[in-house]
Amino acid sequence: MSLPTHHPTSETFRANALAALADDTLRGALQRATGTLSERRKAAIAELPEWDALRARARAVKAEVLSRLDHYLEEFVARAQEAGATVHWARDGARACAIVAEIAAGLGRPTIVKSKSMTTEEIHLNEHLERGGLEPVETDLGEWIIQLAGEMPSHITAPAIHKTRGQIARLFVEKIGSEPTDDVQELTLAARKALRRHFAAADLGISGVNFAVAETGSILILENEGNIRLTTSLPRVHVAVMGIEKVIPRFSDLELFLRLLPRSGTGQHLSGYQSILTGPPPAGGEGPAEMHIVLLDNGRSAMLREEVTRQSLACIRCGACLNFCPVYQQIGGHAYGSVYPGPIGAVITPQLNGLEKTAQLPFASSLCGACRDVCPVEIDIPRLLLHLRALVSEGRDLPGFDGTVPRKRGEALAFRLWAWAMTSPRRYRAAAALARLGTKLGLSRLAPPVAAWRAARELRPFASRSFRDQWRELER
């Protein structure tokens, strides 16, 4: 597999978004995909009158576990070790990659199959393994397509959502020498055949984790394709990489999250397969002889400090906020320049990487609140966006980062002037008189910062006489 080529970065979000808006093929694909996924979700939750009670419960369970995360992590690790799993800890992505590389090195030059995992995308595990001369093969159909294309996923649950069947057909002809076809069934079966060869030879399987149960040391992974089941049962060694926030307290809590996640993500009652794995099988049993679990911090512990940021860790990666976001619907995932796109990406990416290179992301929203309304764990994404915007306007980075945050100087200056004018009656009267004069002269069309601000907004004209003036007249 070739290393990924050029990717847009978060730093150039505005330019990325403009380029995406000019791409009609992309926008057509996005509109069909997000429209279908959001309709399916609506239909699935309409059948479940308990939906809002379930969301409230999930939010409460996540709040409970995050408020005592050290305790639940230790419980999870103790139970998983008792079941025979080997647990590794990594404070950042580089260390997590090194752990996986070391396990791989212990197997010689293993054939590696991988199932879809946002966490391994986050730490760029594939690139790390490829630099070491290994060739991890993504086995989720969508992930495999974008790996062949050398791209990044553009959606949390449907990574190749931005590609048309024609583009995929051409890619398959070029990369795996398959016959040209526009038939989705044939394309999928060509992928099955190619990937089966990798599975049959695989020594190491790498997966993510959806939920980790503290009470029993179990991990649960959901999917539809069966590639996760193959990845976690055919190779001799299985490595599961998970963020520390994936822990839930009780085995019975799985019911709650299994009702919320598939309905939110794909509109299914239940995804096709759930694998609940509690340690490796006993000697002679079916499945890998070794099971490793890598627990990754990578900036998560810092999100625990404040209540507003802590809720970001409740995310169960369903992708519903992407499908319902009017911004994502128009520009897709790549513009965000991060493995986590859309509204949740706009709040998580800065927290993982600092605001220096991501300061535009919190502004990639109209604050309409659709993301909050559809979130199965009730994350208040608009509040998080405002929190991050406030930091940017003050030129401050998040705790744990010390980047030079590119302030929005014009806006900051305008608000300082506004505050100065509003805090004295005399200055207020003078400013209001100035504004009325501005309206009369049509100055708002001339001044460049105001004109830029006005490009997408209506500026209401100031009344020709103020309320104070009218009141004074009435009193007379």
Place this chain on the structure above:
Amino acid sequence: MSERDAVLAAVRRNLAGVEPPEPGVAPEVRIPGTATPTERLARFRAQLASVGGRVEVARDARVAAALLRDIVAEKGARTVAVSDAALARELAAGLDGVDGVAVACDAERAFLLEADLGLSCAQWGIAETGTLVLESERERNRLVSLVPPVHVAVLQAGAILATLGDALAAVRRPEHGAPSRAVTFITGPSRTGDIELTLVVGVHGPKELVVIVIDPEESER
């Protein structure tokens, strides 16, 4: 400082002064399930059909073996991989002497990878979603239910539970509460929508799923 200590210390430092939320803010939500065995079977069948699976009902193992023969013939399967469960072996024995069909119980991986049809039991069913539940400690079922293009599962009608919650409770072993090393939930055939959200079955796992439900009261229903 070890990585473990470093991560836990960072978690504790950032949680200093954070109180757990009041318990009982949002109580557990109980979702009611179907009440009677007849309703559960009907619901299981309808839900499985809605995701492209099929249910056949047999009143005993002899009828189930005949159904299996029919399915093998219908699919044109030449090689059948069977789990190590007694009931699966009993049904597979009915394939003995069928011309041109090779059967292997608890087969080697090479046979499994080439098999046309896999036969296993399912320890539980979930009516609410049409789901099969497989426990690794009761049967070697992981690969036989996954690798071949057709999966036939045998399920006792009495093992069809009402809800997801009932199934999660059922897979915990009474002695210590832990589940089997591998518990697999299966709802329909392997599927993907990764190309233009177009549904295609059989992407990695079985393209077809047939569940033979053994229901002693079948003739009365």
